[in-house]
Amino acid sequence: MVGSRRLRRRVKQVQRHLKNFLRRPAVHETVEFLLMLGFLYFSFTGIMMVIFRTDSFWRGVTSQSMKHEDDYSWRQYFSDRGIDTSQFPLQGGFERGDLLIIQGVSSFSEIRVGDVVVLDQGGNTIPLVHRVVEIWYENGSPRFMTKGDANSRPLPAEVANRPEQVLGKVIFVVPKLGYISLWFQGQ
Template sequence: MAGSRKTRRFFKRAKSSLRNFLRRPAVNGTVEFLLMLGILYFAFTGAMILIFRTDSFWRGVTSQSMKHEDDYSWRQYYLERGIDTSQFPIQGGFERGDLLIIQGVSSFSEIKVGDVVVLDQGSGVIPLVHRVVEIWYENGSPRFTTKGDANSRPLPVEVANRPEQILGKVIFVIPKLGYISLWFQGQ
């Protein structure tokens, strides 16, 4: 009984102290500002998820696997296979620190050779962002291979991807702005 009285008294004092603290103009203004900032952030994020059809609508680039040293060398892989790269999206490639704008796909039929896709590689693993180099069907199910433009060949994990791994495809690159995202992620 004595413990419950002490607990009630403690919460009553805490509530009174908090009320007095929040009545201060500077504190009240700061709390209102932070709440408004939070609401704007969640509204912006919700709108972007709806517009881009993915919860991964932007991503900072963490590697150099899509960096183009020149305009020809990255095309060599495709030219050797008789594939014309002139209509590929993201012709200039991208590098560490760039910010990618990603759009979700509702069907695998939206993916074609040359698209740069974001692939889920499993829990705790950074998604892979590479170009689709081949599409085929295995027992009626689509499969595809990806490769980084700067890589000489696909990595072993890129050889038989499934459509459900696709988080979206890259539609735009903003140079260097991704460093902010990488900084927040501790990379």
């Protein structure tokens, strides 16, 4: 009985201190600021998700597989196959630390050879961001192969991708801004 009275008294004391603390103008202003910041962040994110038709409309680049050297040797893979690269998007490539802006796709018909796509590899792996190098149909179902511009050949996981793996197409690159995202991810 004595222990429960002490506990009740202690709880009331803590409640009183908490009320006094929350009545301070600086606390009110801080809480209002944080709520407004949260509202703006989620509003911005929601609007961008609608505009870009994807829930991951930006991504920081984690590897150098799309980095172009000054000699543009990445074009050789395509020219060996008779493909003109002059109309390909992202002619300059991108590198680790760049920020990619991603547009969702409604159907696979929006994907073309030369597009840079973001692929879900399944599980907890980081999505792959590489260029589409070939499209074909297998038993009536579309398949496609991707390859990093800096890679000499496609990775084994890139040889027969399915349309449902596509998270979107890269439409714009902001140099170096992706390092912020990588830092938050611990990379």
